[in-house]
Amino acid sequence: xxxxxxxxxxxxxxxxxxxxxxxxxxxxxxxxxxxxxxxxxxxxxxxxxxxxxxxxxxxxxxxxxxxxxxxxxxxxxxxxxxxxxxxxxxxxxxxxxxxxxxxxxxxxxxxxxxxxxx
Numbered sequence: 001x002x003x004x005x006x007x008x009x010x011x012x013x014x015x016x017x018x019x020x021x022x023x024x025x026x027x028x029x030x031x032x033x034x035x036x037x038x039x040x041x042x043x044x045x046x047x048x049x050x051x052x053x054x055x056x057x058x059x060x061x062x063x064x065x066x067x068x069x070x071x072x073x074x075x076x077x078x079x080x081x082x083x084x085x086x087x088x089x090x091x092x093x094x095x096x097x098x099x100x101x102x103x104x105x106x107x108x109x110x111x112x113x114x115x116x117x118x
Contacts, residue, residue: 017109035090039089050102
């Protein structure tokens with residue numbers, strides 16, 4: 001059985017709730033504190049691929065850096081955007097739960113329950 005991994009921010013209530021739901025369902029995931037250990041470029045690309053989303057789909061547009069770095073500019077290349085997000089991991093939506101080659105954004109936390117069933 002493939003292990004579960006959670007990209008977790010303990011300061012985030014949604015992330016704490018997702019972790020609690022995993023544990024309540026008998027899952028003891030590997031916890032990656034992604035603000036302390038940001039994903040590499042390769043890891044971030046793999047994460048986006050597993051989510052089956054675009055990078056822009058998982059950005060926290062309410063973060064000050066989103067505006068400061070002009071990330072709403074659609075002319076930014078995907079490579080530039082990936083580089084920026086690697087340097088500013090707080091721009092990544094959280095939590096993200098991974099198992100094997102699939103992942104889910106745990107917002108709302110109920111997404112975690114659906115992910116566990118599949």
